[in-house]
Amino acid sequence: MWCHLLVLSLLVCSSHASTFLSAVMIYDPSVNNTVVVRSKMTYQNECPDSFWTCQSKNCTPGASRVALTTTNTTCEYDVEIYYNVTQTSKLVLRLSAPVVLQWINVTNNVTEVVAIAHAHTWTRSDTGRANASPRANVLPVLRVASNCQRNVTLPTFDPDGDVVRCRYQNATSVLKLSADCNMFFAPSIDIAEGAYAVQVLMEDFPRQNITLAYGSGSTNLTREDPLSQIPVQFVLIVGPRATSCVDGESLPAFRVPTPANGDHLFASVNQTLKIPISVFGTENQSLSVLFSGPLDMTDRNFELVWTPTEKDLGLSHPVCFVLQTVDFGLITRHSEMRCVIVTVHPVVVTVTARLQSAFPLSADRIDVAQLKAELVLRGLPSDITLKLVSFSETATTTQSSIVP
Known part of the structure; x- marks a missing residue:
């Protein structure tokens, strides 16, 4: 009897992988009605095969590239895969594996990994192309001292210029999250030291009402309708007090x-x-x-x-x-x-310009068009696009891209 119980216990343990640390993904429209999805999944100690499975109809995975990076304690999958979405108005992907993926032992009672992405794939009326997701990223594990305040700010850049907002997939008592994707850790006697699962959904919203169209089909979106929803998941470790x-x-x-x-x-x-x-x-x-x-x-x-x-x-x-x-x-x-x-x-050309002025300068008072005209007189091509990158009281650095 004991032998049978032991075998059953081993079988149950082998059907789970309690090693999950993080997942993050972005996607971009590609050629020939395809979408390219780039993702990173990080695990502790073991490396269970994990992949994004289509939950939507008419979703066909194509060419892919997988790179595995390992250290003494972690392994990370970098995955790039193309999906044919010719007949798909909305792509839905879920992180899956042959075993049930579970978080490492965390304090906030989160166990099974649930990571699902949604993406509209039809052509936008405002940009003339399919939507691209916000540029999400995060470190797999972040550490804070239990007695020190700390901001954790996710990137909010969107290639289409959309408004990026964040919300919790499952609320956590450790980090306070604002809609602008800024998380804040405040020390509290109610927060125990240990690891916490953080599960965020990042969404992009159009700045005006738009239409998504493909062939004879179309759908309308308002400024309150998300164009995509991508998971950002990681572990926060609340460590010992700092001096x-x-x-x-x-x-x-x-x-x-x-x-x-x-x-x-x-x-x-x-x-x-x-x-x-x-x-x-x-x-x-x-x-x-x-x-x-x-x-x-x-x-x-x-x-x-x-x-x-x-x-x-x-x-x-x-x-x-x-x-x-x-x-x-x-x-x-x-x-x-x-x-x-x-x-x-x-092509990018970096130019450092030292300006003299009879009055105090600031970044918003610099005439980039006038500066470009002066640089063209000094030998730069006239078809450059000049962008102000940084400004200080002693120097202004600009970068320009030359578009053929």
Whole structure:
């Protein structure tokens, strides 16, 4: 009898994979009535096969690419797959696996993984193309000290210029979430140390009433109707108290010239982009950078490096990163998370201009058209698109893309 009970117990355990840490995805319209979905799924210790299954009719998966990255404690799937949506007005995808996917042991009583994405695939009347999702991204695991306030801000860039909003799939008592995708951790005696599952739905809304059309079919959407709904799921670990909540003391912190959260960077095909990560000095701690970005991005001595290819042309990629320290007591700390958007253009020229003015300047008082005219006189092509990227009291940096 005991033998039979033991066998049954083993069978039950083998039908579940309690290793889930995170999932995030984005999608873009592609050619020939296809949609390309790019996703990242991260697990602890084990790597169960996981995939996005079609829940909608007339959804045909096509070409795909899967990359597996493993460390001593985690594994991550980077998946790119094309779906033929010729006859599909709305694509519905669900994260699935041969076993029941379950979260790691978390404090807020969340067990089974439920990650579902919705995407309208017909042509928009305002842009003339199918919708693209917001550029969602997050680190699989984020850490906060139990006695320190911390903002966790998700990227809200949308390629179509839509309004991006976030809401909880299942409410959590640990992070307060606002509609602008900013989450806030406030210390409380009611919050125990430990791991918490965070499940967010990110949606994009048109700025005006629009029509979606394909062939003779059409449907109308208002400004309150989401064009897509994508899951953003990760683990928040509430750790031991810090001796100081000042960034750069007990907690690691960024400093200039690290890009600010929400910065928009530009890159060129086949030209290497370098994102500098600068930190405040730390003693008695090991220091590293954790990041989530395009598949081929690497960290080279506190510098994120990536070379876009022709496949990335015209796309915008979210890149998120944190600093991690481990002290002699083996306590792991994280800095704030910063996320930037990298848009790939055919050619990008970076220009640093030093301006002199008889009155104080600010970013909103700089005449970009006049500045472009002056730069053209100095030798830049006349067909450039000039964008103001950053401004300081001593210098203004601009970036321009040359469109053939």
